[in-house]
Amino acid sequence: MSAKSKVLPVPKLASISAVASAAGVSIATVSRVLNGTKAVNADTRARVEAAVEALGYRTNALARSLMRGETRLLLVLVPDFANPYFAEIIKGVESVTRQRGYGLVIAEASQTLSRHSAELDSLYNKLADGVISLARYADLKPLLGEIPDLPWVACSEHVGDSEVPSVSIDHRQAAIDAVQYLINRGHQRIALLSASEDYMWARQRHDGYEYALRRANLPVEPQLVRIARGTDYVHGMEAAGALLALEAPPTAVFAVADTLAIGAIKAFRRVGRRVPEDVAVMGFDDIPVAQVFEPALTTIAQPVRELGAAAAELLLKRLAGEPAESLILQHALIVRASA
Structure with a gap:
């Protein structure tokens, strides 16, 4: 390339959310106009078409082909890529979908559910045949209303009475089993390291602890x-540090995630507390x-x-128009050296 040559910038394609904003309508309305899935009044259609023309929006070629078939892509929403628990679930999902000829698109949940994300555009354009969500159900409810099909x-996370089928364990009973084990070992001052109780599973485990x-x-x-700021190892260290400051610290800790439990053990070690001799630590997940x-x-x-494999089977049943009932799988208490 000569010194005078220039690399021309690649024009940035407008998103469906930009079209919606310019037309003063919802993303769902833009999708209806583009895909012709539902009737839209003439004035609204004209505004959307004008915004499409002005912004140079181009519908993905895959979206244009949807009238003839399916994408064979499934979207998996993950709350935290750093947590190995979610990576194991995805392996279970992939073990089923690979055999059935489906590809996976893995997306970070909070980014996908934000208003201007490319993944959200894809959902409205139906570039994924279905979704397996590992995120909080509460975060999904607005989308479920806008894209009901x-x-x-x-x-x-067990959703309960929702129309969305779920795969989970009985988080409350699992927490009861964990705390009862510690009680049976003679502990009476048992602390709880919990996660944000915006998560249904965290509330259920907290309830089991108290019960x-x-x-x-x-x-x-x-x-x-103690409610940790997150579920990474460092958050376990922080939350355990607050317990160490108590005049009468606990003799045992039940953490609602293994990552929190490992962080707690590291915090205890730093101040010379031995595990399990001085303080027992129980985790959750078995990462x-x-x-x-x-x-x-x-x-x-x-x-x-x-869990991942069962979720994939449920979604494939839904795609085939078959009944898909929620499932509760069995948990197990694994006794090792920390408690």
Whole structure:
């Protein structure tokens, strides 16, 4: 390339959300005009078409082909790429979808659900045949109303009475089992390291913790409950640090995620507290590192890959027009060295 040559910038394509904003309508309305799926009044159609022309919006070629078939793509919404729990679920999903000829598009949930994301454009343009969501159900409700014909399945969080089928374990009972194990080991001051209770599973595990204490006639002490800022290891360290500051620290900790439990153990070690001799630590999930960490983590095991595989089977049933009932899979208490 000569010194005088110039690299011409690639023009940025307008998104469907930009068209909606210019026309003063919702993204769903733009999608209806472009795909002809529902009647739209003449004035609205004219505004949308004018915005499309002015912005140079081009519908994806794949979207234009949808009238003739399907994309064979499924979208998986993941809350946190750093958490190995979600990676294991995706492996389970992929074990089913690969055999059925479907590809996966993995997207970060909060970005996808933001107003101007490319993934959200794809959903409105029906560039995915269906969605497996590992995110909070509450975050999905607006989309479920706007795209009612797109099949969804919730994985990891039990949705209950929703029309969206889900695959989960009984989080409340699993927490009861975890705390009862600690009680049976002689612990009476048991702390809880929880996650944001915007997550249904976090609320259910918290409820199970309190139920187990009350059933054993042990007090529920608010100062022993710490809500971590997230579920990464560092958040476990932070939350455990607050417990260490108590005048009467707990003799055992139940963490609602293995990542929080491992972070707590690291915090205890830094101040010379031995696990499990000085403080027992119980985790939740049984992520791969749980058995190789020192001390190996006593935890509640979720059948993580089975959750993903079952969610994929449910979604494929929905795509085939078959009944798809929610499933509760079995958990197990895994006793190792930390408690």
